[in-house]
Amino acid sequence: MGKKRSSGSPDDLSTQEKIKEAARQVFTRKGYAATRTRDIAEEAGINLALLNYYFRSKERLFHEIMLEKMQQLFGHIVPVLLTPGTTLEHKVEQLVALYMEMLTANPDLPLFVLSEIRNHPDQFASTFKVGDLLRHSDFIRQLQARRPDIHPLHFLMNLMSMTLFPFIVMPVFKAIELVDDAHFHAMMQERKTLIPMWIESMLKTR
Amino acid sequence: MGKKRSSGSPDDLSTQEKIKEAARQVFTRKGYAATRTRDIAEEAGINLALLNYYFRSKERLFHEIMLEKMQQLFGHIVPVLLTPGTTLEHKVEQLVALYMEMLTANPDLPLFVLSEIRNHPDQFASTFKVGDLLRHSDFIRQLQARRPDIHPLHFLMNLMSMTLFPFIVMPVFKAIELVDDAHFHAMMQERKTLIPMWIESMLKTR
DNA sequence: GTCTATAACCTGATAGAC
DNA sequence: GTCTATCAGGTTATAGAC
Numbered sequence: 001m002g003k004k005r006s007s008g009s010p011d012d013l014s015t016q017e018k019i020k021e022a023a024r025q026v027f028t029r030k031g032y033a034a035t036r037t038r039d040i041a042e043e044a045g046i047n048l049a050l051l052n053y054y055f056r057s058k059e060r061l062f063h064e065i066m067l068e069k070m071q072q073l074f075g076h077i078v079p080v081l082l083t084p085g086t087t088l089e090h091k092v093e094q095l096v097a098l099y100m101e102m103l104t105a106n107p108d109l110p111l112f113v114l115s116e117i118r119n120h121p122d123q124f125a126s127t128f129k130v131g132d133l134l135r136h137s138d139f140i141r142q143l144q145a146r147r148p149d150i151h152p153l154h155f156l157m158n159l160m161s162m163t164l165f166p167f168i169v170m171p172v173f174k175a176i177e178l179v180d181d182a183h184f185h186a187m188m189q190e191r192k193t194l195i196p197m198w199i200e201s202m203l204k205t206r
Numbered sequence: 207m208g209k210k211r212s213s214g215s216p217d218d219l220s221t222q223e224k225i226k227e228a229a230r231q232v233f234t235r236k237g238y239a240a241t242r243t244r245d246i247a248e249e250a251g252i253n254l255a256l257l258n259y260y261f262r263s264k265e266r267l268f269h270e271i272m273l274e275k276m277q278q279l280f281g282h283i284v285p286v287l288l289t290p291g292t293t294l295e296h297k298v299e300q301l302v303a304l305y306m307e308m309l310t311a312n313p314d315l316p317l318f319v320l321s322e323i324r325n326h327p328d329q330f331a332s333t334f335k336v337g338d339l340l341r342h343s344d345f346i347r348q349l350q351a352r353r354p355d356i357h358p359l360h361f362l363m364n365l366m367s368m369t370l371f372p373f374i375v376m377p378v379f380k381a382i383e384l385v386d387d388a389h390f391h392a393m394m395q396e397r398k399t400l401i402p403m404w405i406e407s408m409l410k411t412r
Numbered sequence: 413g414t415c416t417a418t419a420a421c422c423t424g425a426t427a428g429a430c
Numbered sequence: 431g432t433c434t435a436t437c438a439g440g441t442t443a444t445a446g447a448c
Contacts, residue, residue, distance in 0.1 A: 015413075033239035034325060037442065047415055052443055054413095074378075108324070115321040118314070118377045119240060131383035151393065153385070154400060161371035162364055168374065169366065171324045172280075177337035179359070187357065194360065198408045205407035221431075243424060253433055258425055260431095 016054045018044045023065050028112040032062050032119065066116060066124065072102070073113045078130055081139035088142040088203075092159060093196045099163045100192045104185065110164045146203050158202065162195050222260045224250045229271050234318040238268050238325065272322060272330065278308070279319045284336055287345035294348040294409075298365060299402045305369045306398045310391065316370045352409050364408065368401050 013021065022044035026035050037058050041048040055061035080095050103109065117124055134140065143152035166188065173179045179187070219227065228250035232241050243264050247254040261267035286301050309315065323330055340346065349358035372394065379385045385393070 031237070031239060031321070031325060033237065036440090038440095048442090049416085049444080050414065056443095058442065111321055111324055114374055114378065115237070115317055117381065118317055119237060121377070121381075125381040129382060134382075134384060150400070151396070153393065154397070157372055157375075157393075158368055158404070160375065161367040165367035165371040165374075166363055168320055168371075169363075171327070172320065175323065175327075175331040176335060176340075178340060187359065187363075190357070191360070194356070197411060198364070198404075201407045201411035202404045205403060242422085254424085255426080255434085256432060262425095264424065 015044075015046060015050060018046060019051055019054055019061070020065070023061050024068070027062060027065050028069065028106075028108055031112065032116055063123075066113075069109060069113050070117075070124065072106070073109055074130075076102070078133065078137075081134060081137045084138045088139070088146065089196065089200065091139055091142075092199050095159065096163055096195045097192055100188055103164070103167050104188060107167050107170065109167075111168050114168075143203075155199065155202065159195070159199060162191070162198070166191070221250075221252060221256060224252065225257055225260055225267070226271065229267050230274070233268060233271050234275065234312075234314055237318065238322055269329075272319075275315060275319050276323075276330065278312070279315055282308070284339065284343075287340060287343045290344045292344075294345070294352065295402065295406065297345055297348075298405050301365065302369055302401045303398055306394055309370070309373050310394060313373050313376065315373075317374050320374075349409075361405065361408065365401070365405060368397070368404070372397070 019040065022040045026039050026043055030039070035058075037051055038048055040061075041051050044051075051058075051061065055064070076098055077095065080091055080098070083091065086094075139156070140152045143155050147155075166184075170179075170184060173184070174181070225246065228246045232245050232249055236245070241264075243257055244254055246267075247257050250257075257264075257267065261270070282304055283301065286297055286304070289297065292300075345362070346358045349361050353361075372390075376385075376390060379390070380387070
């Protein structure tokens with residue numbers, strides 16, 4: 001029985017996993033360019049050289065984390081949109097609830113992923129070629145059936161906007177003292193039921 | 207008559223202004239941390255030393271650009287929200303039209319400003335303390351009159367979300383080949399009239 | 413596997429000639 | 431004002447001892 005892989009206890013992770021966890025935190029907090037490998041090593045409680053021993057370079061480590069985070073932010077959306085046999089309303093409710101829960105636990109995930117995708121344009125371009133998959137999804141079909149007069153992407157955009165954007169703009173709202181943390185979380189809880197209601201009302205408006 | 211300040215002709219800007227313009231482009235495209243002063247100098251067609259001659263450091267130059275960009279992104283919103291004597295609908299239409307026009311010309315403005323505010327938390331925190339100003343604005347009062355049961359910030363959040371977020375997520379949508387440039391611009395044009403309609407329908411939904 | 417020490421490189425900023 | 435050359439400091443990555 002080696003000293004690694006005792007996957008339950010709090011501080012007893014393998015060194016590799018300690019580094020990854022530190023990288024997750026530092027990268028998402030400061031972004032790739034502003035992160036120094038020393039920060040990650042310090043946060044992980046290990047030496048700098050170990051980082052290069054396990055992962056060959058800063059960029060490779062970042063790449064691993066980035067794929068994880070993209071999966072975390074976008075991975076859950078596709079299965080829901082593709083699921084046949086559920087109503088449009090149900091899909092919307094499920095997506096909003098899913099995102100609100102995940103974003104409350106990871107508030108800076110969207111800003112991190114979206115800005116890093118912009119900063120490394122082609123590096124992550126073809127990672128998920130889900131364009132066609134989405135275009136022929138059950139969700140899009142249902143939207144088109146309800147509103148043939150409006151491009152279905154508008155509604156998907158609205159759903160994502162109203163759900164994700166608050167977490168992106170939150171730093172500003174807090175900076176100008178428009179909300180505090182408690183206030184913000186309360187609002188996000190309210191939005192879990194409000195957003196599906198609003199989407200529904202948009203679909204009805206003629 | 208010195209050789210500077212002939213403010214009309216295309217390439218005849220003062221050196222200082224050439225550097226600022228280059229900084230605007232490079233900073234907004236790559237962010238503060240990923241930008242090298244050499245990039246800016248090259249983009250401006252001047253020498254690196256000149257950058258430090260006119261602006262004392264990378265950080266000071268960035269600070270100037272950042273204030274400009276924050277003003278550009280948020281400065282227009284407050285006057286509209288405060289204006290008395292116009293209907294709620296009119297304010298919404300005006301805001302959406304204003305943003306759509308400005309963002310079409312500067313698509314990467316929102317992602318830049320929002321991520322840099324996060325990266326420099328306190329540096330730009332107290333720059334615009336418009337929290338109180340907003341809370342007592344005509345706009346908020348009108349929202350409260352229409353829907354005393356829902357916090358007015360929800361509607362402001364929705365307005366900003368549906369307007370700004372598409373420009374933030376656009377790089378992703380293009381990467382997964384869900385839209386191309388032409389398609390995206392067409393959608394944004396449609397949203398100029400759709401968003402006010404949707405906001406109106408949200409206000410009516412009970 | 414983990415550490416210390418250091419190499420190799422890059423970046424912001426300045427000195428000094430013109 | 432503008433340039434070339436260079437410094438000082440910091441950063442990634444590796445060599446080599448344990």
